[in-house]
Amino acid sequence: MGKKRKERADQRLSDLLRVPSTGAHLHHTATRATPEFDGDKHDAAKALPDLGARLSDLQEQLFAERGRSLLLVLQGLDTSGKGGTVRHVVGAMDPGGLHVAHFGVPTAEERRHDFLWRIRRELPPPGYVGVFDRSHYEDVVTVRVTGAVQKRTWSRRFAAINRFEAHLVEQGTRVVKVFLHISPEESRERLLVRLDDPTKQWKFNPGDLVTRESWEEYLTAYEDALTRCSTDLAPWFVVPADRKWYRNWAVTTLLVEQLEAMGLAWPAPTYDVDEQRTRLLAMP
Ligand code: AMP
Ligand code: MG
Numbered sequence: 364m365g366k367k368r369k370e371r372a373d374q375r376l377s378d379l380l381r382v383p384s385t386g387a388h389l390h391h392t393a394t395r396a397t398p399e400f401d402g403d404k405h406d407a408a409k410a411l412p413d414l415g416a417r418l419s420d421l422q423e424q425l426f427a428e429r430g431r432s433l434l435l436v437l438q439g440l441d442t443s444g445k446g447g448t449v450r451h452v453v454g455a456m457d458p459g460g461l462h463v464a465h466f467g468v469p470t471a472e473e474r475r476h477d478f479l480w481r482i483r484r485e486l487p488p489p490g491y492v493g494v495f496d497r498s499h500y501e502d503v504v505t506v507r508v509t510g511a512v513q514k515r516t517w518s519r520r521f522a523a524i525n526r527f528e529a530h531l532v533e534q535g536t537r538v539v540k541v542f543l544h545i546s547p548e549e550s551r552e553r554l555l556v557r558l559d560d561p562t563k564q565w566k567f568n569p570g571d572l573v574t575r576e577s578w579e580e581y582l583t584a585y586e587d588a589l590t591r592c593s594t595d596l597a598p599w600f601v602v603p604a605d606r607k608w609y610r611n612w613a614v615t616t617l618l619v620e621q622l623e624a625m626g627l628a629w630p631a632p633t634y635d636v637d638e639q640r641t642r643l644l645a646m647p
Contacts, residue, residue, distance in 0.1 A: 375399060376613060377620045380600040387542075387589035387601065389582045394546040395605040400612055407608040414615045415455030421622035422492055426460040427630055429490040431535040433622060435614075436495045438504075439543030440581055441571045442553035444604050445496045448543065451611045452618070453494050462487045465496040478502040478520065479527055489535065499524055500540075500592075504584040508577050521591040528597040538597035539621050541614060542589060543604035547578050 376399045400407065425433065435453070437445045449463060464485035473481045479499055487493030503520050506512035528538050545553075554575075557567040574581065593599035600617055604610040 373623050374620050376616045377598075377600065377624075380602060380613065380617065382589050382593035382599040382601060387586045387593070387599065389542075389544060389586050389589075389601070392544060392601055392603070394544050394549065394603050396603045397606065397609045398603070398613075399616075400609060404606070404608045407612045411612060411615065414612070414619060415452075418452075418455050418615055418619050418622070419457065421619060421627060422456045422460055424627040424629060425492065425622065425625070426457070426490045428627055429630075431537070431625065432487040432489055432491050432493060433537045433539060433618075433625075434487055434493040434495065434531065435618065436498045436500070436538070436540040437543065438498060438500050438540070438585070439604065440545065440550065440578070441568075441574055442550045442557075443543035443545045444607060444610050445543060446566075447607060448541075448610060448614050449494060449496055451607075452614045453492075455615065456492060460491055461494065462491050463494045463496065466498055466501060479523070482527075486531070487536065493536075499527070500588055503588045503592075504581065507584045508580045521588070524592050525594055525597075528592070528594070532596045537621055537625055539617065540593075540597065540599045541617065542585065542599060542601045543610060544601050545604045547575070549605040550575065 379398050402410075425431065437448055439445055453461065453463065462485065466481065469481065482495075482499045485493070485495070499520075502512070503517050503524070507514070507517050531538055554567065554571060557563045589599045589601070602610055602613045602617070
């Protein structure tokens with residue numbers, strides 16, 4: 364019983380940020396809030412090293428076990444911090460056990476296959492943490508807003524995605540989907556920084572302003588996608604992302620909670636430890 368209570372306590376942020384069964388309501392979800400974090404930027408900076416170390420230990424345990432994997436899916440509008448999350452959160456983990464993939468506008472070859480084809484090729488092998496900077500959710504959000512794909516086609520994809528993700532979970536992958544939720548005001552600030560700073564101009568794309576013009580449509584499309592595809596097996600989490608320090612703390616905490624919930628254990632040695640020790644000590 365005590366164990367069960369502990370497990371609940373360990374899932375606090377996950378429970379709080381998880382898309383509820385009533386659906387995602389992004390228009391009414393705060394972007395500057397800092398749920399579950401009692402403190403400011405400096406407190407977060409102090410908390411992060413220990414949290415990152417915990418994340419790194421759990422990742423090592425996942426790797427040692429070599430049976431299961433975790434897939435972190437990052438979505439959000441331009442400047443929502445997907446790249447920053449990869450650098451700051453995922454950067455705490457051992458690159459040797461990581462597989463990071465970014466999905467841009469599909470290539471001609473990718474377009475010849477079904478929308479999940481390029482996704483399947485980047486799935487994390489057993490033992491690995493996979494990170495998707497954009498994903499198959501572009502194929503129910505972006506293509507819908509731009510009109511690149513007809514409704515008849517994208518609307519069928521929700522069920523296909525749920526089947527695909529359920530299969531992943533059955534195969535031993537924990538699927539953690541995070542929507543980085545920023546306000547249009549914060550996004551404007553970040554786009555201005557990109558334009559003003561020569562070291563960041565490469566990140567700006569004139570297309571970002573076109574996307575910005577359809578902000579409302581994107582939010583609506585995301586609401587549908589998060590509502591239709593947040594399942595018990597593969598839930599969606601909405602992280603308020605206007606404050607980068609909160610975003611980093613929250614995504615790290617979510618990953619720690621999700622890995623802890625997997626009940627990882629160090630594998631038992633396949634050799635006789637005492638015998639090997641005796642042999643080593645007898646060696647010159
Ligand atoms: P970035 O992540 O800033 O490199 O931008 C990648 C761009 O590729 C974004 O504008 C995405 O919306 C776009 N993109 C990614 N996947 C798809 C897709 N399946 N269909 C259409 N556009 C996509
Ligand atoms: Mg971009």
